[in-house]
Amino acid sequence: MTTTSTTSSSRKLTIARAMAEATAHEMRKDPSVFVMGEDVGPLGGVFGNTRGLHDEFGSERVRDTPISETAFIGAAVGAASDGMRPIVELMFVDFFGVCMDAIYNMMAKNTYFAGGNVKVPMVLMTSTGGGYSDGGQHSQCLYATFAHLPGMKVVVPSNAYDAKGLMTAAIRDDNPVVFMYHKSLQGMGWLGTEKGATVATPEESYTVEIGKAAVARQGRDLTLVSLGAGVHHCLRAAKTLGEEGVDVEVVDLRSLVPLDRETVRASVAKTGRLIVVDEDYHSYGVSGEIIASVVEHDTTCLKAAPRRVAYPDIPIPFAPTMEQWALPNADKIVDAFHQMMSN
Amino acid sequence: MSTAITVPEDLWEGDNEGVITAWLVEEGSQVNQGDLVAEVMVEKAQYEIEAPAAGTLTITKQEDEVVAKGTTIASLDA
Numbered sequence: 001m002t003t004t005s006t007t008s009s010s011r012k013l014t015i016a017r018a019m020a021e022a023t024a025h026e027m028r029k030d031p032s033v034f035v036m037g038e039d040v041g042p043l044g045g046v047f048g049n050t051r052g053l054h055d056e057f058g059s060e061r062v063r064d065t066p067i068s069e070t071a072f073i074g075a076a077v078g079a080a081s082d083g084m085r086p087i088v089e090l091m092f093v094d095f096f097g098v099c100m101d102a103i104y105n106m107m108a109k110n111t112y113f114a115g116g117n118v119k120v121p122m123v124l125m126t127s128t129g130g131g132y133s134d135g136g137q138h139s140q141c142l143y144a145t146f147a148h149l150p151g152m153k154v155v156v157p158s159n160a161y162d163a164k165g166l167m168t169a170a171i172r173d174d175n176p177v178v179f180m181y182h183k184s185l186q187g188m189g190w191l192g193t194e195k196g197a198t199v200a201t202p203e204e205s206y207t208v209e210i211g212k213a214a215v216a217r218q219g220r221d222l223t224l225v226s227l228g229a230g231v232h233h234c235l236r237a238a239k240t241l242g243e244e245g246v247d248v249e250v251v252d253l254r255s256l257v258p259l260d261r262e263t264v265r266a267s268v269a270k271t272g273r274l275i276v277v278d279e280d281y282h283s284y285g286v287s288g289e290i291i292a293s294v295v296e297h298d299t300t301c302l303k304a305a306p307r308r309v310a311y312p313d314i315p316i317p318f319a320p321t322m323e324q325w326a327l328p329n330a331d332k333i334v335d336a337f338h339q340m341m342s343n
Numbered sequence: 344m345s346t347a348i349t350v351p352e353d354l355w356e357g358d359n360e361g362v363i364t365a366w367l368v369e370e371g372s373q374v375n376q377g378d379l380v381a382e383v384m385v386e387k388a389q390y391e392i393e394a395p396a397a398g399t400l401t402i403t404k405q406e407d408e409v410v411a412k413g414t415t416i417a418s419l420d421a
Contacts, residue, residue: 012369014364188389
C-alpha cells in the first residue's frame with residue numbers, strides 16, 4: 001500500500017495492509033464504495049488499516065468523522081440503504097454502547113423490516129482484543145455480542161490472506177458484515193506483534209467465502225477450535241503437544257455468522273476431543289456455542305468432555321500482570337488437554 | 344555483490360530507536376529494487392523500508408529487534 005509495492009512472489013502483508021489493499025481495490029472498481037470513521041483519513045487509521053487510501057481517493061471517499069459513532073454509523077446505514085457501499089469503522093468494539101441502535105435496530109434489521117426491498121450493503125470494521133494494557137474499555141473482543149444478534153454477518157480473520165479475501169467478500173456482500181480484527185494481529189508493534197498473522201498474500205483480488213472455516217493444521221487426537229488471535233495460541237499449543245506425541249487439529253472459524261458447524265463437527269468426529277479457545281468472555285459465548293453445536297448433533301463421537309479456554313467473566317484488568325493472567329495462551333491450552341486426559 | 348539494507352538516516356525525525364514490526368518478504372527470497380521489505384515502528388508510528396537493490400534477502404535483524412538509524416537489518420546478494 002501507500003506509495004510502494006512489492007513485486008516479489010513471496011510478498012507478505014500484515015492484516016492492516018491486507019485490509020487496506022482489499023479496500024483500495026474495491027474502491028477503484030466501484031465508485032459507490034467509500035470509507036468513514038475516526039482518523040481513517042490522512043492518519044490511515046490508528047490500526048493502520050486505511051493507510052494510503054486518503055492519498056489515493058481523497059477526502060470525499062475517505063471521510064474523517066467527528067467522535068460520534070451514533071451519527072456516522074447511522075449515516076452509513078442510510079447511505080447503504082440508498083445504494084452506496086460504505087465501510088465504516090468503529091475504532092474499538094468496546095465503544096459499541098453508544099451506537100448500538102444504529103447497528104442492531106437499523107443496520108441489522110432494515111432489510112427484514114422492509115420485506116427484503118432494502119439492501120444494507122455495508123461493512124462495519126472494528127478492532128478487538130487486548131494484551132497491551134489498554135484497560136477494560138479498549139480490550140474486549142465481544143465476538144458473541146455481535147454474533148448473537150440476527151441480521152449481520154460476522155467475520156474474524158487470523159491472518160493477512162484471509163483478511164484480504166474476507167474484506168473483499170464483505171464489501172461485495174449485499175448484507176451488513178461486521179469485520180472484527182484483532183489488534184495484536186495488525187502488525188502494529190505497540191499492540192503486540194503476532195508474526196504468524198503476516199503471511200504471503202497475492203496482489204490480485206480474490207475472495208474468501210464468508211461462512212467457511214479453515215483447518216489451519218491437521219491432526220487426529222484433539223481438535224482445537226478458535227478464531228482471530230486464538231488461532232495462533234492454538235498453533236503454538238499444537239506444536240508443544242506434538243512434542244508429547246499428541247496430533248492436534250486446529251480449526252480457524254474465520255466467520256461466526258454464518259457459522260461453519262460442519263467443519264467443526266467433522267473434525268471432532270475424527271479426533272473425539274474438543275477444546276474451544278476464545279478471548280471473548282467464557283459464559284454465554286462462542287465457546288459454549290461451538291460445544292453445543294457438536295453435542296446437540298452427536299455425543300457418541302466424544303472420548304472426553306469438551307473444554308474451553310476463554311476469558312474469565314471479569315472486566316479486562318489494566319495492570320499488565322493481571323491482564324496476562326486472564327488472557328488465553330498456549331500454556332493454558334496444553335494444561336486443559338492434560339486435565340482432559342487425567343479425568 | 345552484496346548490498347546491505349540499512350535503516351535510512353532520514354526515515355524519521357530525531358534519534359529515537361525503533362523496532363522491526365514486520366518483514367514483508369520471506370528470508371531467502373528474491374526481491375527487486377524499491378520493493379517494500381520491512382516495517383519499523385518508532386513511537387507508535389510506522390515507517391517503511393525499501394530494498395536499495397535487487398538480490399536474495401538474508402535477514403539479520405528479526406521482528407521485535409531494536410534498531411537505530413544506520414543499523415544494518417539485512418543483506419541482498421545479487
